[in-house]
Amino acid sequence: MISLSGVERAHGTRVLFRDVSLRIMPGRRIALVGANGVGKTTLLDIVSGEQQPDGGEVARSRDQQIGYLRQEVAETSGRTVLAEVLTAAGDVTSLEQRLRNLEARIAGTPSGEEQDALLADYGRLQHHFEHLGGYSIEAAARRVLAGLGFDDADVERDVGLLSGGWMMRVALARLLLARPDVLLLDEPTNHLDLASVTWLEQFLADYDGAIVLVSHDRDFINAVANRVVEIAHASITEYVGDYADFVEERALRLAQQEAAASNQQRKIAQTERFIERFRYKASKARQVQSRVKALDRLDRVEVQRDTA
Incomplete structure (x- = not known):
């Protein structure tokens, strides 16, 4: 879990x-929405730890894995697409290489105690490799890559030969294979075709970790998100449901704000008329002063009309 409490940030x-609080928990798929420039990517950076807030606290569970897909990814080369994605497997990839090295040593070692020792080491490593899902990890990587539009020939190409859009797909595939506890996605559909977007929607809908995403694709948000967080006026408002639910609830909230503001303006106008009418009447001086102070202390109802 990640918890933001009273977070402040300025550029x-x-x-x-200003005083932003948010809880990111397993099973929550949160879409950040708001006008351009309100700080959606900055909030992702704060959640990931890449930026520190000016005030407030960010608490993260110990040993929690966070994966972050940015709008720009670093260029890499020298590995195939498949090998690059398999780097997400971490220990599995390292163990596989150790198994290959042991196989070569066993093949070059005559039978006897030395070979027996190597075979024992191989057995222990192989058991650990199986426990981590080593024999299924490549198949899983190929399934993810296929879902994102790569065919069998593509996965054997050098990743350095890919365009920026396809490099982004590789970065996304690596994250999805790693299945971090918290998945942060900044415009993940920018370089995807319709078939890949549809596949990604299904993958994320079944994700058992937490997801926080930014996207201008409202259909994608509607398919994936179960919570929407609107950023406006340096604060956030959280809605439970998909994008359609958010639009409906926000319209209701706006109507309530407008009604409250209209009612308040009527009362303010009445008070101001009273003050103006009796300002110079000695018998009403105490009442006039009381109303003047009440207006000074009044919290004005603000109608927030920002659109996501």
Whole structure:
């Protein structure tokens, strides 16, 4: 779990977040929405730990794995697409290489105590490899790559020969194979075709970790998110449900704000008329002063009309 409490963040004199709190828990698939420039990517950076807030606290569970797909990915080369994605397997890939090295040593060692020792080491490593899902990891990587539009020939190409859009797909595949506890996605559908977007929607809908995403694709948000967090006026408002639920609830909230603001304006106008009418009447002086102070203390209802 990741918990943001009272987070503050500014860029220069511009305040992005003021007293923002958010809980990111397993099973929550949160879409961040808001106008361009409100700080959606900055909030992802704060959640990931790449940026520190100016104030407040960010608490993360110990040993929690966080995966982050940014809009720009680093270029790599020298590995096939499949090998690059398999780097997400970490210990599995390392163990596989150790098994290959042991196989070569066993093949070159005559029978006897030395070979017996090597075979025992091989057995222990092989058991650990199986326990980590080593024999199924390549098949899983190929399934993810196929879902994102790679065919059998593509996965054997050098990743350095790919365009930026296909490099982004490789980065996404590596993250999906790793299945981190918290998955942060910044515009994941930008370089995907319709078939790949549809596959990704299904993959994420079944994801058992937490997801926080930013996307301008409202259909994608509707298919994946079960919570929507709107960023506006340096604060956040959280809605439970998909994008369609968010639009409906936000419209209701806006109507309630407008009604409250209209009612407040009527009362303010009545008070101001009273003050103006009796300002110079001695018998009403105490009442006039009381109303003046009440207006000064009044919290004005704000109608927030920002659109996501």
